[in-house]
Amino acid sequence: MTLYYSLLYYKWDMTDTGEIIITFESEDHRFSYEQFGLTFESTDEEVIQAIAPQMKELDESFDLEQEWEEGNWTVRRAENSQTVFIFPKSTQG
DSSP states (O other): OHHHHHHHHHHHHTSOOOOEEEEETTEEEEEOHHHHTOOTTSOHHHHHHHHHHHHHHHOTTOOHHHHHHTTOEEEEEETTTTEEEEEEOOOOO
């Protein structure tokens, strides 16, 4: 029984966690930290600057850096999964 729990913990502990998820035009786009040379500890600004060119490829008219600077987008982090979420702020009204 102990061996089973040890193996289960080992498998859980080795699960690949952590990614960057950006919601754009109602779709989630997932990226690994390694793609951009980032880590979970990277600053919000570093994440935005790294992801912006990739998002520009999806839509040439979309400038993530400018949208973020204007306060239209937000970055949130989930400690337990080591995931960074980027999404538009909801509009007031």
